Amino acid sequence: MLSCLLLLTACHSATSSLEETETCVGYPDAQTSAYLLPYETGASYRVFQGNCAPPKAPWTHYAKARYAYDVEMPIGAKIVAARAGTVVFIREQFTDRQHAQEQGNALVVLHDDNTVALYGHLTQNGALAELGQRVEQGETIALSGNSGQSGNVPHLHFQVNACPDFDACESVPVTFRNARPNPGRLIQGERYTAE
Template sequence: MTCAGRAWLLLAALAVAALPVARAAKVYRWVDRQGVVHYGDSAPAANAVVGGSSRVKVIPVQAEPGAMVALRLEHDGDDYLAYADNRLAGPVQVRLSFTRSRNVVGDPLLPARATVDPRGSTLVARIGSADPANGGDFELRLDAVPGDPSARPRDFEYAYPLQGGDVQVAQGFGGGWSHQDEQNHYAVDFAAPIGTPVFAARDGTVMQVESDFDKAGLNLEKYGGRANYVRIVHDDGTMALYAHLREGGVLVRVGQRVEKGQQIGLSGNTGFTSGPHLHFAVQVNRDMRLVSIPFRMFGPRGILRFTDVSAGH
């Protein structure tokens, strides 16, 4: 008998590390030259609107982020093929496991892990009946972490990511406010007024962005894992995170190749934050664990030295 399969996807988003993919959060309304009212998720060309671009109405829409990956099940005879579809412009690692199973088995045995190429699909496991003479059913869970676990970070001197001559560190390595977990331990918060230009600290490819979040506060449950940000994957598999950008402050698109020193956004005060700043971290995937790593950075007046304030504690 064929197994009755049900699948659901768990998205884990902790602090500002495993951030999900954003969906559009603005709707545009305009009237064309024939008097027809249009709605769309992007602004129309000015010459398509009666009265020009000034007559386009922007309607804010509250939109929750979508998942980094999608779990897709396909029939193959009496079995199911479980695929992971990566929606990011960078690699992700996934782990597929049963949350409930009756008379079914995975090949390979679950939990099973796989690395999925940028915007690619990977067959993670085949789900079949353990005893074809009896029925069965199951539920699946798919966890995802950005990055390739085989990444080998190279020593690199990062450029200071903000415009301005004075470097103000609001929180450094191991800071007690929000830099205690693995994903953010080696992050640095640079104090900066809202709207300060943000630049790529290293060449790479834009992997993830969110730009439509407009809230901030100290409620971790409400704002943790939500912020406007840019995640850039580098050629050695490391990923730089630029977070707490202002609403509409992302100036690059997913999949775009950027160069060191290129402007990618505008700083802000969104998400779990006590004030305007840029949260910068270099992260790697360590077998389904997103981990921040120490980095060297050259500032406007020379090498910046970040002390791990938790060292020895």
């Protein structure tokens, strides 16, 4: 897990032998989803990179990270736990002006079913939860930022992986039961309000 997290988004920006786009399927019913949007109730943000992006710059959501979302958020916006779990990784020492691959701040939450959620590009000292802390769904856990390979666009990189080993397990399809409007998966370019 740590080797991929050290690079944050670089793990899935390597050359791919995929076609121009991938097929994304298997999304759970949004109305009964186990996940909430990873930001405060009442907040509204735009998804600027959705799932299954073409495998070429500037897009990075393909291969193992095809089910990731990038949500534009100003630096310092509150990030909440999309699902309850235990904080198993924190990195928060880099500034919002540090954009090398290994300089992405992140927080990872392990869920009870052994899936993990990655919250990436946090601001410096932006982890509000502690390592080993149990966090509840909807609890504020971090502050958004612009660290690491963010394209110099402040945003939250959010993805859920099938297991804690980011090298071995791929991201999984996620929907959010409190997204309005709620089309199922979030659509690139659209704005969603957390209700």
